[in-house]
Amino acid sequence: MTGLPTSEVPTTEVLRLENIWKSFGDTDVLRGIDLQVDSHEVVALIGASGSGKSTLLRTINLLERIDDGRVWLSGVDISDPAVKADAVRARIGVVFQHYNLFPHMSVLDNVTLASRHVLGVARETAEAHGLELLERIGLAAQARSFPDRLSGGQQQRAALVRAIATSPELLLLDEITSALDPELVAEVLDLVRELKAEGTTIVMATHEMAFARDVADRVLFLDRGVVAEEGTPAQVFGSPRNERTRAFLSRFTG
DSSP, X not given: OOSSOGGGSOOOEEEEEEEEEEEETTEEEEEEEEEEEETTOEEEEEOXXXXXXXXXXXXXXXXXXXXXXXXEETTEETTSTTSOHHHHHTTEEEEOTXXXXXXXXXXXXXXXXXXXXXXXXXXXXXXXXXXXXXXXXXXXXXXXXXGGGSOXXXXXXXXXXXXXXXXXXXXXXXXXXXXXXXXXXXXXXXXXXXXXXXXXXXXXXXXOHHHHHHHOSEEXXXXXXXXXXXXXXXXXXXXXXXXXXHHHHHHHHO
């Protein structure tokens, strides 16, 4: 779905965070976060509400400016204040909890907006690609519909397609199933599984523990703005070393 076969994409570092700090007022939300993400890797961020997961994703996409540290995207320091944020965001796909589709635009217009207005792709070309992507996820029949005619699961899948339509270097997913009814969660997670299989580089904040265990290559447990534990899903979920990790996961395992 990314438009580039995995075998043709070299394995390289896509994202690197160095000692990231972010405060809101007197509250330190991120306290010295380090992270490296390689091409084709899926990294899951888990942790309680308020642990810093969403803020971390927003700093990567420059929706929040960091107070200290550096953010590198494919070897470029994008935390430099001189960097144009819009140019960076064109290279990063983002999907939030509440779809964020433009309600006054058709599904197809939502999907093709960035390609046409940011990348300068001709409307005919962008729409052909958008229709191909919508066909692959079973939404071609809704291409000319407005978002309010779609179910929550359909809207979130359309938002995912919009995020990948420009073949971004990195895809950020922020609790994308939290606003969905339980029966709609599976259809959205199935699409993420497909994106992983195609080699998409993903950093996702999620409360779907089973999904993180099955899909992620690495899991980071954030606690009060720090990475309290990091490892493979087997290690973090099977034998967590940190007491706070064990306490957090016990809520899901009983």
